[in-house]
Amino acid sequence: MQQHSNLWEPRYARRAERMSGSEIRELLKLLDQPDIISFAGGIPDPALFPEAEARSTGAEIMADPKRARAALQYAVSEGDPGLRSWITAHMTGLGVPCDIDNILVTSGSQQALDFLGRMLLTPGDTALVRWPTYLGALQAFNAYEPRYDRLDPEGANIDAADYAAAAGDFAPGASVKFAYAVPDFANPTGATMTFGAREKTLDLATKLDIAVIEDAAYTALRYEGEAIPSILAIDVARAGGINASRVIYCGTFSKTLSPGLRVGWICASKALISRLVLVKQASDLNSPPLNQMIIHRLAETVFDAKVEEARGEYRRRRDLMLAALERYMPTGVTWTEPEGGLFIWVSFPEKVDTKLLLERSVADAKVAFVPGRAFHADGSGGNTARFSFSLANATQIDRGIKALAKLIS
Amino acid sequence: MQQHSNLWEPRYARRAERMSGSEIRELLKLLDQPDIISFAGGIPDPALFPEAEARSTGAEIMADPKRARAALQYAVSEGDPGLRSWITAHMTGLGVPCDIDNILVTSGSQQALDFLGRMLLTPGDTALVRWPTYLGALQAFNAYEPRYDRLDPEGANIDAADYAAAAGDFAPGASVKFAYAVPDFANPTGATMTFGAREKTLDLATKLDIAVIEDAAYTALRYEGEAIPSILAIDVARAGGINASRVIYCGTFSKTLSPGLRVGWICASKALISRLVLVKQASDLNSPPLNQMIIHRLAETVFDAKVEEARGEYRRRRDLMLAALERYMPTGVTWTEPEGGLFIWVSFPEKVDTKLLLERSVADAKVAFVPGRAFHADGSGGNTARFSFSLANATQIDRGIKALAKLIS
Numbered sequence: 001m002q003q004h005s006n007l008w009e010p011r012y013a014r015r016a017e018r019m020s021g022s023e024i025r026e027l028l029k030l031l032d033q034p035d036i037i038s039f040a041g042g043i044p045d046p047a048l049f050p051e052a053e054a055r056s057t058g059a060e061i062m063a064d065p066k067r068a069r070a071a072l073q074y075a076v077s078e079g080d081p082g083l084r085s086w087i088t089a090h091m092t093g094l095g096v097p098c099d100i101d102n103i104l105v106t107s108g109s110q111q112a113l114d115f116l117g118r119m120l121l122t123p124g125d126t127a128l129v130r131w132p133t134y135l136g137a138l139q140a141f142n143a144y145e146p147r148y149d150r151l152d153p154e155g156a157n158i159d160a161a162d163y164a165a166a167a168g169d170f171a172p173g174a175s176v177k178f179a180y181a182v183p184d185f186a187n188p189t190g191a192t193m194t195f196g197a198r199e200k201t202l203d204l205a206t207k208l209d210i211a212v213i214e215d216a217a218y219t220a221l222r223y224e225g226e227a228i229p230s231i232l233a234i235d236v237a238r239a240g241g242i243n244a245s246r247v248i249y250c251g252t253f254s255k256t257l258s259p260g261l262r263v264g265w266i267c268a269s270k271a272l273i274s275r276l277v278l279v280k281q282a283s284d285l286n287s288p289p290l291n292q293m294i295i296h297r298l299a300e301t302v303f304d305a306k307v308e309e310a311r312g313e314y315r316r317r318r319d320l321m322l323a324a325l326e327r328y329m330p331t332g333v334t335w336t337e338p339e340g341g342l343f344i345w346v347s348f349p350e351k352v353d354t355k356l357l358l359e360r361s362v363a364d365a366k367v368a369f370v371p372g373r374a375f376h377a378d379g380s381g382g383n384t385a386r387f388s389f390s391l392a393n394a395t396q397i398d399r400g401i402k403a404l405a406k407l408i409s
Numbered sequence: 410m411q412q413h414s415n416l417w418e419p420r421y422a423r424r425a426e427r428m429s430g431s432e433i434r435e436l437l438k439l440l441d442q443p444d445i446i447s448f449a450g451g452i453p454d455p456a457l458f459p460e461a462e463a464r465s466t467g468a469e470i471m472a473d474p475k476r477a478r479a480a481l482q483y484a485v486s487e488g489d490p491g492l493r494s495w496i497t498a499h500m501t502g503l504g505v506p507c508d509i510d511n512i513l514v515t516s517g518s519q520q521a522l523d524f525l526g527r528m529l530l531t532p533g534d535t536a537l538v539r540w541p542t543y544l545g546a547l548q549a550f551n552a553y554e555p556r557y558d559r560l561d562p563e564g565a566n567i568d569a570a571d572y573a574a575a576a577g578d579f580a581p582g583a584s585v586k587f588a589y590a591v592p593d594f595a596n597p598t599g600a601t602m603t604f605g606a607r608e609k610t611l612d613l614a615t616k617l618d619i620a621v622i623e624d625a626a627y628t629a630l631r632y633e634g635e636a637i638p639s640i641l642a643i644d645v646a647r648a649g650g651i652n653a654s655r656v657i658y659c660g661t662f663s664k665t666l667s668p669g670l671r672v673g674w675i676c677a678s679k680a681l682i683s684r685l686v687l688v689k690q691a692s693d694l695n696s697p698p699l700n701q702m703i704i705h706r707l708a709e710t711v712f713d714a715k716v717e718e719a720r721g722e723y724r725r726r727r728d729l730m731l732a733a734l735e736r737y738m739p740t741g742v743t744w745t746e747p748e749g750g751l752f753i754w755v756s757f758p759e760k761v762d763t764k765l766l767l768e769r770s771v772a773d774a775k776v777a778f779v780p781g782r783a784f785h786a787d788g789s790g791g792n793t794a795r796f797s798f799s800l801a802n803a804t805q806i807d808r809g810i811k812a813l814a815k816l817i818s
Contacts, residue, residue, distance in 0.1 A: 008680045011586065011620060013553065014531040019687045046478040054481060055471035062464035069455040072463060072667040107516065111693040118552060122423040123532075139691040143527060144422065177420065211420060258481040262697045271417045278428045282548040283692075284520040288671045288700050 015123075018142040037400035039321075040368040042187065042342050042388035048310050049258050050302050057297040061290065071290035077281040078273075079105025079265070080292035086299050087251070091267050095233035096249070098242045101270045104277060107287045109217055109252040109264035113140035115279045116213055116248060116266075120178055121146045124171030128163065128179040128204075132345075132375030132384070134187045134215065137180055147171070148377035151179050153193065153200040160207035178211040178248075179204065183231060184219040185341025188375045188386035192339050198231045202238070205246055212247045218341040220256050220307050223315035225339050232267065243269045255342075256307050257298050261291040314342065317389040320397045328405035335387075342390040345372070347383060352408065354385040365403035424532075427551040446809035448730075449777040451596065451751050451797035457719050458667050459711050466706040470699065480699035486690040488514025488674070489701035495708050496660070500676050504642035505658070507651045510679045513686060516696045518626055518661040518673035522549035524688045525622055525657060525675075529587055530555045533580030537572065537588040537613075541754075541784030541793070543596045543624065546589055556580070557786035560588050562606040562613070569616035587620040587657075588613065592640060593628040594750025597784045597795035601748050607640045611647070614655055621656045627750040629665050629716050632724035634748050641676065652678045664751075665716050666707050670700040723751065726798040729806045737814035744796075751799040754781070756792060761817065763794040774812035 062068045078084065084103040091098050106112045113136065121127065123145035129137065131150045138148075147170045149163055167176045179201055183193040193201070205212045214231045232247040239245045245268070252264035266276060280286070298306075321344055325335050332349040346369075348354060354371035361367045372384030389397060471477045487493065493512040500507050515521045522545065530536065532554035538546065540559045547557075556579045558572055576585045588610055592602040602610070614621045623640045641656040648654045654677070661673035675685060689695070707715075730753055734744050741758040755778075757763060763780040770776045781793030798806060 008678065008684070011529060012684070013527065013529055013534070013586075016528060016684065019684070019691065043483050046482050049478065049481040051471075051474065051477050051481065055468070055477065058467050058471055059464070062460075062467055065460065068460050068464060069458065070669070072458040072460065072669040073455050074452050074663075074668045107693040107697075110691075114692045118422065119425060120420065120422055125422070136691070136694070139687075143688070143691060177422075254483075259483045260479070260481040260698050262693065262695070269417065275417070275421065275425065275428070278548075279552070282428065282519075282545070282552060283523045284516040284671065285545070286671070288516075288697060289669050291697055291700070 015143050015145050018145055019139070020142075036362065036366050036368055037392065037396045037403075038368045039387040039389065039392060039400060040370050041391050042370075042386065043390065044255055044259060044310070044342075045313065045391055048306065048313060050298055050306050053298055053302050054258065054294055057294050058290075060297070061293050067293065071293060073289070075286045075289040077277050077286045079103065079287060080289055080296060083263075083292045083296035083299070084265075086296055087265050087267070090299075091249070091251075095229055096236050096242060096267065098267060102242050102267055102273055104266045104273050104280060105287050105292060106264045106266060106280070107262040107284070108254055108259070109215060109250040110136055110140060111283075112250040112264055112266045113137050113213070113215070114143070115276055115283070116178070116250075117141040117144040117146070118279055119272075119276060120211065122174070124174035126163070126167035126170065126174065126176040128176060129377055130181060130186070131377065132188055132372060132381055133180065133377065134182055135374050137215065138377055141180075146177070147174070149176070150378075151181065151201070151204075153197040153204070160204055163204075164208060176208050176210050178213050180213045180215065181231070182215040182217065183228070184216065185221065185338050185343070187217065187341070188343055188370070188372065189345040190336045190338025190341050190343040191345070192228065195228050198228065198234055202231060202235055202247070210246070214247055214249045216249060216251050218255055219251075221311060221314060221342070222340040223311055223318060242267070243271070245269060248272065253295050253299070256303065256310065257295060261295055263287065263291055263295040314390060317392065317397065318344070320394050321387065321389040321392075321401065324398050324401035328402045330405065330409045333408070342388050344387045344389065346385045346387055348385070348408065350383050352383045354383060357385070357408065361404055361407060365400075365407050367400045367404045369404075424552050424554050427554055428548070429551075445771065445775050445777055446801065446805045446812075447777045448796040448798065448801060448809060449779050450800050451779075451795070452799065453664055453668060453719070453751075454722070454800055457715070457722060459707055459715050462707055462711050463667065463703055466703050467699070469706070470702050476702065480702060482698070484695045484698040486686050486695045488512065488696060489698055489705060492672075492701045492705035492708070493674075495705055496674050496676070499708075500658070500660075504638055505645050505651060505676065507676060511651050511676055511682055513675045513682050513689060514696055514701060515673045515675060515689070516671040516693070517663055517668070518624060518659040519545055519549065520692075521659040521673055521675045522546050522622070522624070523552070524685055524692070525587070525659075526550040526553040526555070527688055528681075528685060529620065531583070533583035535572070535576035535579065535583065535585040537585060538786055539590060539595070540786065541597055541781060541790055542589065542786065543591055544783050546624065547786055550589075555586070556583070558585070559787075560590065560610070562602065562609040569613055572613075573617060585617050585619050587622050589622045589624065590640070591624040591626065592637070593625065594630065594747050594752070596626065596750070597752055597779070597781065598754040599745045599747025599750050599752040600754070601637065604637050607637065607643055611640055611644055611656070619655070623656055623658045625658060625660050627664055628660075630720060630723060630751070631749040632720055632727060651676070652680070654678060657681065662704050662708070665712065665719065666704060670704055672696065672700055672704040723799060726801065726806065727753070729803050730796065730798040730801075730810065733807050733810035737811045739814065739818045742817070751797050753796045753798065755794045755796055757794070757817065759792050761792045763792060766794070766817065770813055770816060774809075774816050776809045776813045778813075
């Protein structure tokens with residue numbers, strides 16, 4: 001082996017061909033300049049973190065010798081029992097009666113997606129995803145070499161048999177394994193699936209006899225309108241209980257309390273959770289108990305208040321961005337009006353390539369966003385872009401949208 | 410889908426057949442009874458954790474608003490830059506000059522093994538492992554469906570061509586991908602590879618043109634004798650630098666500072682690290698920055714002192730266990746005399762099945778250990794067992810070994 005990177009290449013597993021970097025994360029590194037107005041990140045505003053509470057909670061845990069030792073020692077792969085109890089109560093409040101054996105704690109919901117890809121996908125199997133969908137989900141699943149097909153419950157009613165036939169044609173013995181969706185204020189579109197679309201997704205999954213992976217990363221961040229039952233809640237009502245459900249729910253504290261503590265969870269049938277515990281064990285033994293203890297205590301004490309505060313703040317920024325888009329964007333540019341979450345999805349006229357637009361935008365307008373192509377499993381969406389309002393203030397939103405609009409007018 | 414677990418089974422990926430639970434971790438749950446003397450665990454003694462220092466360090470980080478926000482926010486996938494710098498200095502001190510781009514922070518070295526299996530193993534490829542070897546490595550690799558062949562650098566000199574031929578015969582297009590070894594005070598045997606055995610491993614890897622995964626989990630815990638250069642250090646000297654090395658070194662703070670904070674690292678060629686960063690990103694985005702900041706500060710301040718303290722304490726317990734084995738065990742029972750680490754490997758007469766012995770031992774002698782079969786990729790080793798002295802005091806060691814010896818006499 002010599003010094004050149006291409007000498008390692010032939011040694012990698014076949015799946016490495018499918019592993020590529022996140023344009024977004026690479027972009028974020030380049031954008032660490034103070035004069036850039038960034039709508040790119042889509043990460044929570046750290047000013048909203050429960051900083052003081054995390055400090056006192058951490059100190060409290062470490063001041064108790066028994067808990068301090070537990071925090072520094074190996075722990076069970078399933079996750080902190082206290083935190084799992086809190087999550088069962090939280091899920092029950094969301095219409096999903098369950099118990100502690102239905103919960104696995106993960107290191108953020110990204111790890112949940114990785115585990116589910118590993119557990120469910122044999123190379124060549126089909127995963128049904130939205131077009132566009134969360135880029136991190138595609139990255140997690142890609143390691144397990146799936147084929148993607150388009151899940152479109154609001155669109156043309158594609159027959160389950162067509163999905164199954166296409167999957168079988170792709171590779172001998174391969175089949176559709178799951179449908180993946182972010183029903184509430186999706187990354188990247190900000191769109192919310194209607195109750196009807198959730199039911200249709202479940203109908204399709206039932207006909208295909210496959211699992212549904214429901215990514216609820218943004219669910220708590222609703223700014224208007226009534227909450228719609230989760231796909232899991234709908235299926236639990238249909239099937240008679242969580243242990244008979246085909247839905248796998250991925251939750252996280254990243255958008256409500258802290259992304260850096262890396263605590264998320266999977267809520268699903270006991271049978272599946274007991275297998276996923278083995279995946280957790282083989283992957284990293286257990287998530288750090290200190291982080292789980294801190295999140296547990298924060299969840300008990302400030303979850304509702306912090307969610308309320310975040311909702312108010314992000315709602316205001318969403319409204320400012322929607323108003324600026326309305327005020328400045330020329331005809332031919334359209335965008336979503338999200339009921340929650342952190343993103344607005346902008347569609348430019350067909351001729352616009354948002355990757356090129358970004359280059360000009362950063363150079364001439366000092367404004368950044370994420371080009372939409374990366375979110376499409378088929379590489380389409382070249383005229384689309386994701387705008388996040390989560391980290392920008394009123395002045396930045398107005399000036400940034402104005403400068404960008406001028407660039408494309 | 411109905412309530413029975415076997416209805417989920419057909420939906421799992423093919424690799425799920427290879428995912429089984431750790432007998433050890435299941436065992437540990439059952440052994441949570443105060444009257445059992447346990448030589449099973451093999452986890453560090455929490456009394457040796459830098460509890461007070463972790464408390465003050467955590468408080469210090471959270472008291473600084475800038476660091477507190479960074480601790481609660483998403484972070485770069487590569488790991489905390491300060492910690493990575495400390496690790497480069499540490500590795501340089503171990504004879505491996507390197508820079509920050511040669512280091513990826515992982516959530517313990519278990520995650521490193523998972524990532525390396527994912528990066529290197531196509532189903533059917535061969536991994537060379539010791540017989541017995543670390544069970545967690547087999548569990549991590551199993552998800553990527555390898556075949557195992559026996560790495561035995563101290564034993565018969567098997568020709569590289571034989572390994573390659575066997576790998577090629579196993580599956581079309583498959584090849585040997587890496588050799589995995591724990592050269593210092595291995596889990597489970599406690600054995601140390603001689604300098605010659607390290608060189609022979611590297612010679613074999615060079616002939617096969619494969620990678621070597623060096624698991625250095627216990628390296629810091631040496632109780633006697635001179636440190637032997639790591640396989641990575643030997644190869645760096647041979648190849649002229651880390652970026653030309655075929656060795657991938659997995660380090661961890663779990664056995665020296667705290668397993669619960671879940672901080673380990675991979676040190677390897679930049680080309681490989683840059684690919685592993687993508688695996689990290691797709692797996693869990695980043696390890697929690699708070700944990701990395703705490704470990705970084707502890708590494709800077711108390712690493713040497715804590716390692717010294719742990720060495721003294723574990724050395725004493727090792728000596729007590731070796732003396733008790735000598736005193737009580739009947740003829741026909743043999744054991745290793747480890748120069749470090751947490752384990753002694755005991756071989757009983759061929760006719761003894763240590764799994765059955767454990768049942769009797771827990772019931773009649775109230776003593777627990779880990780049967781050896783699980784550590785063998787080929788299911789052999791039924792008369793062997795792993796004894797850990799890390800959590801037992803003098804009385805427990807003497808009484809436990811005595812009671813067990815009585816049982817088999």
